[in-house]
Amino acid sequence: xxxxxxxxxxxxxxxxxxxxxxxxxxxxxxxxxxxxxxxxxxxxxxxxxxxxxxxxxxxxxxxxxxxxxxxxxxxxxxxxxxxxxxxxxxxxxxxxxxxxxxxxxxxxxxxxxxxxxxxxxxxxxxxxxxxxxxxxxxxxxxxxxxxxxxxxxxxxxxxxxxxxxxxxxxxxxxxxxxxxxxxxxxxxxxxxxxxxxxxxxxxxxxxxxxxxxxxxxxxxxxxxxxxxxxxxxxxxxxxxxxxxxxxxxxxxxxxxxxxxxxxxxxxxxxxxxxxxxxxxxxxxxxxxxxxxxxxxxxxxxxxxxxxxxxxxxxxxxxxxxxxxxxxxxxxxxxxxxxxxxxxxxxxxxxxxxxxxxxxxxxxxxxxxxxxxxxxxxxxxxxxxxxxxxxxxxxxxxxxxxxxxxxxxxxxxxxxxxxxxxxxxxxxxxxxxxxxxxxxxxxxxxxxxxxxxxxxxxxxxxxxxxxxxxxxxxxxxxxxxxxxxxxxxxxxxxxxxxxxxxxxxxxxxxxxxxxxxxxxxxxxxxxxxxxxxxxxxxxxxxxxxxxxxxxxxxxxxxxxxxxxxxxxxxxxxxxxxxxxxxxxxxxxxxxxxxxxxxxxxxxxxxxxxxxxxxxxxxxxxxxxxxxxxxxxxxxxxxxxxxxxxxxxxxxxxxxxxxxxxxxxxxxxxxxxxxxxxxxxxxxxxxxxxxxxxxxxxxxxxxxxx
Numbered sequence: 237x238x239x240x241x242x243x244x245x246x247x248x249x250x251x252x253x254x255x256x257x258x259x260x261x262x263x264x265x266x267x268x269x270x271x272x273x274x275x276x277x278x279x280x281x282x283x284x285x286x287x288x289x290x291x292x293x294x295x296x297x298x299x300x301x302x303x304x305x306x307x308x309x310x311x312x313x314x315x316x317x318x319x320x321x322x323x324x325x326x327x328x329x330x331x332x333x334x335x336x337x338x339x340x341x342x343x344x345x346x347x348x349x350x351x352x353x354x355x356x357x358x359x360x361x362x363x364x365x366x367x368x369x370x371x372x373x374x375x376x377x378x379x380x381x382x383x384x385x386x387x388x389x390x391x392x393x394x395x396x397x398x399x400x401x402x403x404x405x406x407x408x409x410x411x412x413x414x415x416x417x418x419x420x421x422x423x424x425x426x427x428x429x430x431x432x433x434x435x436x437x438x439x440x441x442x443x444x445x446x447x448x449x450x451x452x453x454x455x456x457x458x459x460x461x462x463x464x465x466x467x468x469x470x471x472x473x474x475x476x477x478x479x480x481x482x483x484x485x486x487x488x489x490x491x492x493x494x495x496x497x498x499x500x501x502x503x504x505x506x507x508x509x510x511x512x513x514x515x516x517x518x519x520x521x522x523x524x525x526x527x528x529x530x531x532x533x534x535x536x537x538x539x540x541x542x543x544x545x546x547x548x549x550x551x552x553x554x555x556x557x558x559x560x561x562x563x564x565x566x567x568x569x570x571x572x573x574x575x576x577x578x579x580x581x582x583x584x585x586x587x588x589x590x591x592x593x594x595x596x597x598x599x600x601x602x603x604x605x606x607x608x609x610x611x612x613x614x615x616x617x618x619x620x621x622x623x624x625x626x627x628x629x630x631x632x633x634x635x636x637x638x639x640x641x642x643x644x645x646x647x648x649x650x651x652x653x654x655x656x657x658x659x660x661x662x663x664x665x666x667x668x669x670x671x672x673x674x675x676x677x678x679x680x681x682x683x684x685x686x687x688x689x690x691x692x693x694x695x696x697x698x699x700x701x702x703x704x705x706x707x708x709x710x711x712x713x714x715x716x717x718x719x720x721x722x723x724x725x726x727x728x729x730x731x732x733x734x735x736x737x738x739x740x741x742x743x744x745x746x747x748x749x750x751x752x753x754x755x756x757x758x759x760x761x762x763x764x765x766x767x768x769x770x771x772x773x774x775x776x777x778x779x780x781x782x783x784x785x786x787x788x789x790x791x792x793x794x795x796x797x798x799x800x801x802x803x804x805x806x807x808x809x810x811x812x813x814x815x816x817x818x819x820x821x822x823x824x825x826x827x828x829x830x831x832x833x834x835x836x837x838x839x840x841x842x843x844x845x846x847x848x849x850x851x852x853x854x855x856x857x858x859x860x861x862x863x864x865x866x867x868x869x870x871x872x873x874x875x876x877x878x879x880x881x882x883x884x885x886x887x888x889x890x891x892x893x894x895x896x897x898x899x900x901x902x903x904x905x906x907x908x909x910x911x912x913x914x915x916x917x918x919x920x921x922x923x924x925x926x927x928x929x930x931x932x933x934x935x936x937x938x939x940x
Contacts, residue, residue, distance in 0.1 A: 274355045276415060277304025277404055278424035282518070283352035284399050285432060288312035293396060294439055294457065298429055301446035303420040305404050305412065309446075313396040316368035319375060322388050326362065326379040328354040353399075354382050359411075360404040367393040429453045430468045431511045431518055434545055437464045461497065465545065469509075473543055476503035482581045484574070491554070492574055496546040498582060508541035514548045514568070515555055523571065527579045530910050531586070533802035548574075572685070579910075587729055664828035665727050668835075672721055672913050680914040680924060683707065689905045692897055695846045700905070704930035711844055713923040715904055718912045720839030722800050723784065724831070725911070730785035730798035733805060738793030741770040741815060748812035769819030776824060784834060786818070798838070804903050806842045807892075814841035844900060847892035849885070860886040 274280050281298060288296045291314025301307035317325060328351060356362050357379040367374030374393025378385040405412040415421065422445065429443040433455035443453040455467045466474045482494040499505075510525050512518070532542045556567040568574060683702045690699035690706070697708045745766035770792055773780070777788040787796035794815065797806075817837040823829035850859045861880045918924055 274352070274359055274404075276424070277308060277421040278428060280304065280308055280352075280356055280360075280401055280404065281310065281425045282428050283356075284308070284310040284401075285429070286518075287352070287399075288314055288397070289432070289436060289439065291315050291397065295396075296432075296439060296441050298425065298441075298443040299446050300422055300425055300443070303415070303422045304401075304425060305415060305421075306402065307446055308401040308404065309398065311396065311398040313394070316371075316374075316395070316397055317364070317366040318368060319371075319388065322364070322366075322375060322377055323384060325364065325377075326353045326357045326384075327382050353379075356401050356404075357382050359408055360406065361402045363400040363402070364397065365391065365393055365400075366397040367395060369395065426452050428518075433468050434461070434464050434511055435513045435516070435518070435547065437461055461545070465497065469543075473499075473503070476500050477543065478585065480581065480585050482578055484577055492548060492550045494546055494548045494578060496544070498545075498585070499543040501586065503543055505541050505543065508544070510542075510544040510546075512544075512546050512548070515550060515552065516547075521575075524575050524578065526906075527575050527910060528582060530802075530906065531579055531583045546578075662727075662827075662831075664831055665724060667828060668724050668832055672724070672915070675915045675917075676913040677916040677919050680919055683924070684908050684912055684914060687905075687909070689901055692900065695851060698900060698905075705926055706928035708925040708927055710923045711900055711904070712846075713918070713921070714908060714912070714914075716839045716843035717915065717918070718839075718904070718908055719800050719842040720835050721913060722911060723798070723835035723838045726798070726800065727831070728783050730800070731802075732785050732787075733797040733799055735795055735797070738789065738791075738795050739811070741773055741788065741792045741794055741819075742766050744794065744812045744815045745769050745819065748816040769816060772819045772824065773815070780818070780834065783831070784838065800838060800842045801903065801907055804842075804899060807845065807847065809848050810841055810845065814838075817841070844896060844904060847889070847896060849889035849892055851893055852886055852889045853893070857881065857886065860889065 274283070277300070281300070281304065285296055285298065288310060291312060293312035293314035295313045297311045299307065299309040299311075353362065358381055362379045363376065364379065365374055365376040373390045375388035376391045376393075377388040405415065426443055429441050430453055433439075433441040433453060437459070438457045440457050441453055441455045442451040444451040453468065455464060458464055458467070462474050462477065465477070476499050477497040478500050480494075480496055480498050482492075484492050508525070508529060510528070512521055512524070514521075528542070528544060550568065554569040683700075683705075687700040687702045687707075690701055692711075693699050693708060696710060696712055698711050700707050700709055746762060749762040749765060773788055774792050780786040781788070781796075785796060785798040787794070789795055800806075814837060817840065818834065821837060822833045852860060860882050914924070
């Protein structure tokens, strides 16, 4: 039965007829589309500035009133608009940028859809004044709903075009109220103009509030990119920038060039500033931004974010510009390979350039067990307060203090030490890295690079999804391998964890030997083993400090540990076992085996083992009852009286387990995606187990 058939339904249910499908009026369609293209005043400014640049302008001026809701005025000295084109200027899908769909494959202009100006006329009042070269006067015309409200009127005009948008969103009450109640959009507009000014160094930009005598952005054309950055962001930013260039011209399917500037390790900021242009188009790339942030997290203090300017150029046919309503994002051919190449180049550049770092810190004490932050002689350190018995003290988040490293009061300027030899050039270390590459399982590498973290399945396994497959991943095994590889990758270039109180090696070793059943209860024998291992570590102190940032002082005290993974501190409850492993299991008389076994010991210590305290979730809370005699006898206890629970111990356990779960999701798995090269053994030893496949589930459901 046709939709338009008005006859009643026969033999159907008692429900009402389905609603009729109607064709929307063109004005409604256009207004809906306009709301997508012009989402806020800053969207309109970006579109208009890009039109000016496409017109070959050398000067672009922006004036804004009430955050752009009352007035947006963009003036340029470009080639102007032909008189005969004015009638269709603001109609939808009218453009001078392309004539056929195939032109999108080679499009070089920023605009191409012919929607921006049209959209503005459906949500605001638009007036255009323009003059082309050779004309004696210009023309001014007003537009509404895509058409001219009047014939073009002759007027005095200067070279180029001026577009004025007034009362933006006057007919979209909800949108206008939302913008009025939110923060002023003017800072977003200033940010856009600043980014354009850095990239288009041959164009003069200015941006000011209506009625203001001074522009908030005022840049002059220059031949130097650094001068452009200095004009917009200040000399303090330029001082800490280094130039970077990347090209991949040999690979026929991934030809690209990138040039730009990145901040070095001395740069300090609370928010990342990433200016990215792809084929001269201002865009965002979340994957690239995330990869760069991870690289910098190994170099900058935790509270700092980098400054990045990048200009990437690819063949036009490798870029799909038509994937976002506001052209904010683009899709690249071989995007993963391009990101990996850029990431590796930035990492190498930072390591080679940051021979000297200066940090200014202000230390603040919270309480005797608080976690405080210092920057040490070797790049960056995190001071961890150690209590008697060498057990780390967990600090509530609410009591942690982050200080401004640029605060001039109480500052401490420290230089990183100079490496006596270039550790990164050691052949043994390179051989171990080549072994990691040669043993990498390509299938598992694809899984971890493109997986989605689902959650923890139990204390050891986590769930991840890749395409239509669900996997169990052994968190302990995979974190141990990641830490081992990172120990070799960061070899000789670690940041540091500084212990607030030196930890005597011999005491740590005796703690580790205390419960060793193989040795027995002979205290003299344990003391002798502790002395021997302590002597070994002191004899090799210079080497392990230089290569692994494990510092042992002349008195035999452990004072510093390496930062193997950023934003992560190992469980200090396992520190005694780590010291014993370093003294007893490392092969000191063979360089390659020494590096391998030392990195393996570090990997085991830094792996995300379950906390020593039992998991308090579910029935595990019973383990924290004060009536330990009853628990030890195996007698069943049903009481859930709050007074029977050791709340202090329970709170410590809950904190430890929740911190581990957070670290697995937000630190471990993002790092695995970026850095881990899974060995082939992980495909067969139970580290990765496929437990479900969507295709097989469909077959099961089909049989049901």
